[in-house]
Amino acid sequence: MLSWNDPTSYIHGLTAQQRRVLKKLDVETVGDLLSILPRRYDDYSQLVSIADIPIGESVTIKARVKSLGKIPTFRKKFVMIRGVLEDDTGSIAITWFNQPWMLEQVKIGDEIYVSGTVRQHPKYGRSFTSPIWEPANAETVAAGNIAPVYPLIGQVTQKTLRKIMKAALDEFDDAPEVIPEAVLRSAKQPKLLDAIRYAHKPETQDQAKIGRQRFAFDEVFLYQLALRLARAKADEGGAPQVPFDEKFAKSFSAKLPFELTADQKRAVWAALQDMEASRPMRRLVQGDVGSGKTAVAAFCAAMVYRQGFSVAMMAPTEILAKQHALTLSRFLGQHHIPVILVTSSTRILYENGDEKTLKLSEAKERMAQGRVVAVGTHALLQSGQCPPDLALAIVDEQHRFGVAQREALTVVERPDAMVPHLLSMTATPIPRSLQLTFLGDLDVSVIKTKPAGRKPISTHVLVGDVGRKMAYQSIVDAAIRGEQAFIVCPLIDPSDKLGSKSVESEVVRLKAGPLKSLKILTLHGKMTNADKDTAMNAFKNGEADVLVATTVVEVGVDIPNATIMLIESAERFGLAQLHQLRGRIGRSDKDCTCYLVATDDSVSIDRLRVMERTNDGFIIAEEDLKMRGSGNVIGTQQSGKSLFRHVRPWEDFGVMQKARDEAVKLMELDPMLDNYAELKKTAESLTESEHGE
Numbered sequence: 001m002l003s004w005n006d007p008t009s010y011i012h013g014l015t016a017q018q019r020r021v022l023k024k025l026d027v028e029t030v031g032d033l034l035s036i037l038p039r040r041y042d043d044y045s046q047l048v049s050i051a052d053i054p055i056g057e058s059v060t061i062k063a064r065v066k067s068l069g070k071i072p073t074f075r076k077k078f079v080m081i082r083g084v085l086e087d088d089t090g091s092i093a094i095t096w097f098n099q100p101w102m103l104e105q106v107k108i109g110d111e112i113y114v115s116g117t118v119r120q121h122p123k124y125g126r127s128f129t130s131p132i133w134e135p136a137n138a139e140t141v142a143a144g145n146i147a148p149v150y151p152l153i154g155q156v157t158q159k160t161l162r163k164i165m166k167a168a169l170d171e172f173d174d175a176p177e178v179i180p181e182a183v184l185r186s187a188k189q190p191k192l193l194d195a196i197r198y199a200h201k202p203e204t205q206d207q208a209k210i211g212r213q214r215f216a217f218d219e220v221f222l223y224q225l226a227l228r229l230a231r232a233k234a235d236e237g238g239a240p241q242v243p244f245d246e247k248f249a250k251s252f253s254a255k256l257p258f259e260l261t262a263d264q265k266r267a268v269w270a271a272l273q274d275m276e277a278s279r280p281m282r283r284l285v286q287g288d289v290g291s292g293k294t295a296v297a298a299f300c301a302a303m304v305y306r307q308g309f310s311v312a313m314m315a316p317t318e319i320l321a322k323q324h325a326l327t328l329s330r331f332l333g334q335h336h337i338p339v340i341l342v343t344s345s346t347r348i349l350y351e352n353g354d355e356k357t358l359k360l361s362e363a364k365e366r367m368a369q370g371r372v373v374a375v376g377t378h379a380l381l382q383s384g385q386c387p388p389d390l391a392l393a394i395v396d397e398q399h400r401f402g403v404a405q406r407e408a409l410t411v412v413e414r415p416d417a418m419v420p421h422l423l424s425m426t427a428t429p430i431p432r433s434l435q436l437t438f439l440g441d442l443d444v445s446v447i448k449t450k451p452a453g454r455k456p457i458s459t460h461v462l463v464g465d466v467g468r469k470m471a472y473q474s475i476v477d478a479a480i481r482g483e484q485a486f487i488v489c490p491l492i493d494p495s496d497k498l499g500s501k502s503v504e505s506e507v508v509r510l511k512a513g514p515l516k517s518l519k520i521l522t523l524h525g526k527m528t529n530a531d532k533d534t535a536m537n538a539f540k541n542g543e544a545d546v547l548v549a550t551t552v553v554e555v556g557v558d559i560p561n562a563t564i565m566l567i568e569s570a571e572r573f574g575l576a577q578l579h580q581l582r583g584r585i586g587r588s589d590k591d592c593t594c595y596l597v598a599t600d601d602s603v604s605i606d607r608l609r610v611m612e613r614t615n616d617g618f619i620i621a622e623e624d625l626k627m628r629g630s631g632n633v634i635g636t637q638q639s640g641k642s643l644f645r646h647v648r649p650w651e652d653f654g655v656m657q658k659a660r661d662e663a664v665k666l667m668e669l670d671p672m673l674d675n676y677a678e679l680k681k682t683a684e685s686l687t688e689s690e691h692g693e
Contacts, residue, residue: 003174004031011168018164021156030168036161037199037215037646038148041208044115044132045146051089053118053126060115060144062136063087065108070100085114085128092118093127111136113143132159141166146202165200172196178682179218183666187658189214213655215646220656223644224663225673225683231282232671234419239280240391242307242421244272252302255334256295258451264292267445268299271423274443275304275392281421286430287447288617289583290454293425294324296447297394298331300423301373305337309391311373312380312420316396318343318529319536323558324396325350325375332373340366342376342385345529386412393420427583428576428617431625434649448618456615457586459594461570461608463601471566471595472514478564479518479545483590485564487548488581490572501568507548515546523549551577553584560588570596570608575624578608579617625650 002010007029008022027033044060053059068083081096081103094114096102106112116131134143141147141162150161175192177184184191190198190210198211249272253260260268267285274281287293301311313328315321325341329350332339338351340363347363349356358366367374370389380386386393390412413419424442462471475485487510491502503524511520521544523535532552539547540559547553547562551573565585570578578596585592598605610623649656667673673680 001173002030002168002171004029004034004176006030008033008168011164012171013167014164018160018167021160021164024156030172033165033168034172034196034200035215035645036150037212038208039151040149041202041205042115042142042147042149043205044143047144049089050085050087050092053092055118055120055126058115058117060113061085061087061092062111062113062144063092065106065110065112066091068103068106068108070103085112093121093124094131095127095129097130099130106133113140115143115147146205146208148200148202148208169197169200178679179221180666180676180679183221183662186665187217187662189217192218212646213652216648216652217655217659219644219647220659221663222683222686224660225667225679226686228663228667229673229680229683234280234282237280237413237417237419238278239275239418239421240309240389240414241278242272242275242304242309242391244276245303245306248306249299249303252299252335256331258295260295260299261292261447261449261451263287263445263447263449264296267296267447270443270445271296271300272303275300275421280419281423281443283423283443283445285423285425285445285447287425287427288450289427289580290450290587291447292451293396293427293447294327295331296445297396297423297425298328300392301328301394302332302335302337304392304421305332305371305373306335307391308371308389310370310387310389311392311394312386312390313373313375313394313396314378314380315375316377317552318345318377319532319552320396321376322346322533327558328373328375337373339373339375342367342374342380343529344377344379388415390414390420393422395422395424427580428621431618431621431649434625434653448616453589454586455589455591457582457592457594459582459596459611459615461596461598461605461612463598463605467595468566468597469514471564471597474593474595475515475546475564475566476518482561483563484539484542484544484559484561485546485566486553486559486562486581486584487546488553488565488567489548489550490569491550503548503550506568510546510548518545520544520546520548523547523552525550525552551581553581558587559584562587563590563592565592565594567594567596569599571598571605575607575610575620576617578611579620582611 008027009019011030014022022033025033025036027036043058046059048054048059048061050061050063053061063085064087066084066086068081071080071082073080079098079100081099083094084091085094086092112133113136114128114131114133116128118126118128121127132142132147134140142159148162148165149158150165152158152161173193175196177192179189189195192214195211195214198207199215200211202208202211267287271281271283271285274283285293285296287296297313301313304311313324315324321343322341325339325348329339333350333353336352338349340350340358341348342363347358347360349358349363349366366372367385367387370387372387374380374387376385393412462468475487478485487506489501489503489506503522507520507522510516521535521539523532523539527535535547538544542561562585565582567573567578567581573581582594585594594611596608596611598608610620614620647656666676670676673683
């Protein structure tokens with residue numbers, strides 16, 4: 001029999017090809033395999049006679065093979081197998097493509113189960129096309145059942161993966177329970193062994209959902225425990241207290257080039273109050289794109305420096321880190337506060353109005369001296385990189401909320417074992433339905449009001465070449481006015497072959513065609529950091545009219561003179577990401593327009609219309625959650641192993657709340673989980689991650 005931690009080599013009866021599939025899937029243990037849950041299910045459980053087959057619905061029939069043969073085709077290496085199936089009520093045509101082995105596996109007179117959807121063919125009448133089939137003289141894997149549909153990788157087929165799963169399930173009898181039995185009873189969750197069978201071999205759709213939601217429950221429950229354990233550890237170490245200096249606060253505010261909005265003032269005041277205490281601040285600032293989160297961060301950094309401590313601000317990319325360093329040097333320079341930029345390629349000290357390029361050894365020496373505002377990527381979190389007197393860590397993950405949340409677990413300790421206060425910032429408004437569950441015990445400040453003078457961005461959904469011409473004319477008109485434009489493509493080069501626009505091919509086409517009179521630059525992730533800097537600086541300095549880029553411009557790029565954005569293949573993006581991209585314009589008092597260009601008329605554009613109706617990121621985030629799931633909101637894409645593989649917030653919110661409530665209840669009884677050693681070990685493993693560039 002098999003247990004969770006057994007290697008997949010223990011599974012009996014697998015063919016050499018199936019073992020190669022497991023290697024391709026990077027699956028090492030039986031638990032790894034059974035944790036690959038179906039993304040949906042095809043219901044083939046309804047057995048019907050041929051005469052009663054409905055058109056367009058998933059059905060299963062049991063029938064005899066009346067005829068079967070290979071049909072000549074004009075295409076080389078293309079095989080078509082056509083036949084007729086019959087039962088006591090009638091007959092039906094059936095066709096398979098590129099499955100020549102069918103002629104060896106199925107013979108005239110064989111009884112088989114066939115599951116699929118019947119269509120009405122103008123020549124052959126009712127027919128199955130490439131349905132799944134299985135012999136009627138053996139236990140079926142998919143035909144006649146509620147068939148799992150797994151997420152596939154490469155050339156792995158559903159049929160192969162289903163057979164591998166069945167082989168493992170037939171012998172599997174030991175699923176270790178990490179979650180306490182009392183918790184599962186209280187939350188009305190099935191045992192893990194039952195949940196695994198429900199998920200992979202359900203008898204009903206409801207059973208399948210119950211199985212998957214047990215996995216989702218475990219993820220949220222363990223995540224909540226990890227947050228609270230980390231918080232307890234941080235509280236135990238304490239943080240340096242940062243007294244409020246009212247006179248300096250008034251001076252700093254007065255010297256800003258703008259007046260803080262009411263939301264910004266509330267966020268600053270909340271953070272300053274937090275930092276007066278010895279309990280480490282854990283505050284998240286949610287600010288819509290262009291709402292002025294950096295000003296809040298600068299205010300807090302200035303106050304910390306004033307009291308004799310250092311600050312570290314971390315950004316997800318070098319481009320954004322460099323931009324933050326320049327912005328902070330402008331805000332803080334008036335108060336003689338030094339800012340040092342430290343990335344893998346650049347080390348610059350901004351002090352007393354001067355910029356000085358440093359050697360690596362000089363940068364390390366300056367950081368070691370302390371009392372400085374350091375800006376960089378997550379490399380700053382690595383051992384020995386942060387100033388020893390670090391009192392405030394600012395994490396700007398923009399829309400990458402999952403990684404920002406993980407930073408709340410892993411922020412470095414000081415030499416004296418105290419931990420810095422943490423100010424985390426995200427530009428993606430987190431749907432209200434997720435805040436309670438995924439913010440853990442973070443305190444939250446929301447900045448909704450835009451700085452004075454910012455105008456709403458006008459957004460238009462366009463289709464195909466006709467709409468694209470309208471957008472190009474707007475770009476040309478903007479260039480005549482001395483303004484600039486972004487064109488965002490989903491791909492870097494045409495070799496990606498997804499039928500979408502690519503940066504490289506677009507630049508060639510635009511320079512030779514509709515935008516040939518304009519100066520065009522390129523920016524994408526495959527460029528070196530130096531080339532990225534050169535392109536961004538040239539565009540920022542007005543040396544080009546148009547920047548054609550991938551979504552690398554999504555995070556933090558600030559070009560006030562850019563007033564037009566054209567997003568190609570807009571249907572390929574989530575609403576939240578489109579909102580992020582749109583936020584790269586509208587950063588001045590000029591009228592700005594965003595064009596969302598759908599590929600063609602076959603694309604459903606109703607979802608994109610939400611962008612035309614509102615500029616409110618919170619509304620957009622809620623709509624995105626309803627329509628297509630959580631996207632990046634809860635960090636399913638992040639460095640290291642994904643925390644959330646099975647959670648579907650749009651349908652699991654009740655389970656998520658139960659998981660959170662049970663975690664809170666358990667830790668109220670046992671704050672450090674001293675009576676649950678294995679559970680504690682599992683939860684703490686979620687905080688282990690490395691951060692680099």
